[in-house]
Amino acid sequence: MRRARRDGARRPIHYRKVDELPFDFVRRRLSVVVAGIHGEHLLVCKGAVEEMLLISTQAIENGDAAVLDGTKRSEIMSRTRALNEDGFRVIVVATREFAPGETRPTYCTDDEASLVVRGYLAFLDPPKETAKAALAALRAHGVAVKILTGDNAVVTRRICDEVGLRVGSPILGRDLDKLDDGACARSSRA
Numbered sequence: 001m002r003r004a005r006r007d008g009a010r011r012p013i014h015y016r017k018v019d020e021l022p023f024d025f026v027r028r029r030l031s032v033v034v035a036g037i038h039g040e041h042l043l044v045c046k047g048a049v050e051e052m053l054l055i056s057t058q059a060i061e062n063g064d065a066a067v068l069d070g071t072k073r074s075e076i077m078s079r080t081r082a083l084n085e086d087g088f089r090v091i092v093v094a095t096r097e098f099a100p101g102e103t104r105p106t107y108c109t110d111d112e113a114s115l116v117v118r119g120y121l122a123f124l125d126p127p128k129e130t131a132k133a134a135l136a137a138l139r140a141h142g143v144a145v146k147i148l149t150g151d152n153a154v155v156t157r158r159i160c161d162e163v164g165l166r167v168g169s170p171i172l173g174r175d176l177d178k179l180d181d182g183a184c185a186r187s188s189r190a
Helices: 049-054 070-085 131-140 153-162 181-189
Strands: 002-004 010-012 016-024 029-035 041-048 056-061 064-067 088-098 115-124
Touching (some): 049 056, 056 070, 070 088, 070 153
Antiparallel strands (some): 002 010, 016 029
16 A cells, blocks of 8 residues: 655555454444554444444545534435435445554454544446346246345345336345244235
């Protein structure tokens, strides 16, 4: 990795991996902690927009950190939702710095707090060209197709529209956990 110096020249910056907090579907994020050459640690976290905004307190704006207030959170949510509506999957990238006296050999999910949003990444993963015809053939043979995805409801709706699937009301994982077996069976027939 190279970082520009104040005089515009580039100098190499070397980092060594210290720890990793793996992705899980409850937190909907993952973090990696790296050590810099002066003994400082940097936690780099990426994950779902909503969850990342809940654990972030600042955002980079015009090169400076600014308080992540309700207005800025709404702006980020609005921009990322527009990307979702265009079929893009979006993740937020945020960091937290630990000075040399604050570092330790291992980190935990409690350290994923007071993050600074650095930006977000948008990925386009369009459906295969054959998907629409394959789904139409299944429908013609009486096969009902259900979608189970880790994507958010907005992206899923867009992709389903592209491949000709009618979308009802999605059931999110957190809502599915609350259903008893009978309610779950009824929702699968909807």
